Amino acid sequence: MSTLVVVLSAGIAFTQTxxxxxxxxxxxxxxxxxxxxxxRCMTCNLIEKLTREVIKSYPDITFRLINVDEKKNSKIxxxxxxxxxxxxxxxxxxxxxxxxxxxxxxxxxxxxxxxxNGLKKEIKNFKK
Numbered sequence: 450m451s452t453l454v455v456v457l458s459a460g461i462a463f464t465q466t467x468x469x470x471x472x473x474x475x476x477x478x479x480x481x482x483x484x485x486x487x488x489r490c491m492t493c494n495l496i497e498k499l500t501r502e503v504i505k506s507y508p509d510i511t512f513r514l515i516n517v518d519e520k521k522n523s524k525i526x527x528x529x530x531x532x533x534x535x536x537x538x539x540x541x542x543x544x545x546x547x548x549x550x551x552x553x554x555x556x557x558x559x560x561x562x563x564x565x566n567g568l569k570k571e572i573k574n575f576k577k
Contacts, residue, residue: 479510479575480539484531487518493534496553499561500536503568510572538575547575 481504485493497514504510517526517533529537529546534554538547549571556564 478540478542479507479572480513480541481510481572482513482515482525482529482535482537482539484515484517484526484529484533484535484537486533487516489534492554492558495561496534496536496557499557499565500553500568503565503572507572538571540575545575547571 481500483493483497483500485497501512504512515522515525515531517523517531526532529535529539534550536549536553538549539545549568552567552571553564556567
């Protein structure tokens, strides 16, 4: 009986340790912000789709989709000088920004793999 209790206790401890390691970081350190207008083109939608695919593997990054045409977003749009589609990596703690807009438009439609791999590289460099 005591052997069974020890084995069950060890099993429970192992399960609890395993579950804790799977918990996502709830305090993101970086934001990936995509600005857009009310009427979104195919390229803008594709930027969002591919960006979301990439950041699934980054639990410390939050994706924000912001419509610059909505009055409630005017302050942040002004801060980033976004009047239409724009893509930024942003660290709220340091206020540092990396504009990825040109890179996104140059690659997302014709070279989606270049965009996704380049985005991963940009994220890695931005975290340094």
